[in-house]
Every structure is written in structure tokens, then in C-alpha cells.
Amino acid sequence: MAININSLQGNTPSSTQVKTDQVEQQTQRQQATVQQNASQAPNQKQDSVSLTPQAQQLTRLTEKASNSSGIDQEKVDKIKQAISEGKYKINVEQLAKRIVEFESELFGR
Template identity: 70%
Template sequence: MAININNLQNSSQVKNDKVEQNVQRQQTTLQQNVAQNATQKQDSVSITPQAQQFSKLTEKANGSSGIDQEKVDKIKQAIAEGRYKVNVEQLARRIVQFESELFGKK
């Protein structure tokens, strides 16, 4: 059996060429995948209508003082004119209720 020594170098060159082609093909595929993923992955945020409404109400609440000035003015005027009457029984009941809730006794 004879071995052809001349063809050994050619076959190794063919193998090297095939390896280089495979590496280049893999690199091209990898670059395409990276480019495709970069265009597909875009972050986005959406706010629900309930969250938008909540935000508006929060801003409105922060902007108000929490005092019904119109009601305060009416009571001041009623006191000044002597028309404001205090229901002492109701006041006493509410004081007792407040203290029982405050101290946990009923």
C-alpha cells in the first residue's frame, strides 16, 4: 500500500479552509442575531388610566390645604352673630367615643 505524500498538504489546506469558512459563517450569524435582538428589545412604559387619574388626584390633594374655607367662614359669621349653637350632648358623646377609640376601651 502506497501513501501519496503530495496530497497530504492539499487535504490539510482544504480542512483549514473549511474551518475558516465555518468560523466566518458563525461570526456572521452571531452578528445578525445581535443586530436583530438590538432592534427587537426596546423598553416601553405605559401608564394605565387609573394611574393617570390617581396622579391627577394626588396633585390636586397636595395643592389644597385640606380646609373647607367656605364652611369656616360661615361658622365664624354664625358665632359673630350669635346664631351658632353647640349641642353639648352630642359634643360629650363624641368626646367619650374619641377617648374610647384612642385608649381602646369600649
């Protein structure tokens, strides 16, 4: 902030000095308000949140689901082993029925 020293006359404050004084007073008022609010803060009750056991369980299950890959690797390994040993049996009637159901849903027939 620049001060125009050409407009200074004796004891009469310049408009810049008046503005500076006003800004300083406003700053002091704001600081006093902040200090007053800070001193009142310990007397105020703090907000708190508590979760029900069901909400805590839901949170744990959600985290577990997001961390899982969605693939049951143990089941995949068992099927691979059964196929390689020739023990995996395919129910062709059930397979055909599900293919027909899928196509009817897909094409709306």
C-alpha cells in the same frame, strides 16, 4: 506615566512601551465596541410605558391632594359668620358623647 529611558535597548521595546501599547489597544477595542453598540441601537426597539386612565386620574388626584392645605376655608368662613351672628348652635349632647368616646379611646376604658 513615566518612561524609563535607561532601560531602552535598540529595537527591544521596554515594558513601559509594551504596557502603553496594550492600554492603547484595549482603548481602541472599547471604542470599537461602543461604536458597534451605538450603530445597533437604532435597530433595537425602545422601551415605553403607558399609564391607564385610572392611573392618570390617581396621579392627578394625588397632586391635587398634596397641593391642598386640607382646610375647607369656605366652611370655616361660614362657621365664623354663624358664630359672630349668634346663629351657630352647638348640640351639647352630641359633643358630650364624642368627648366620652375620645377619652375612652385615649385611656383605654
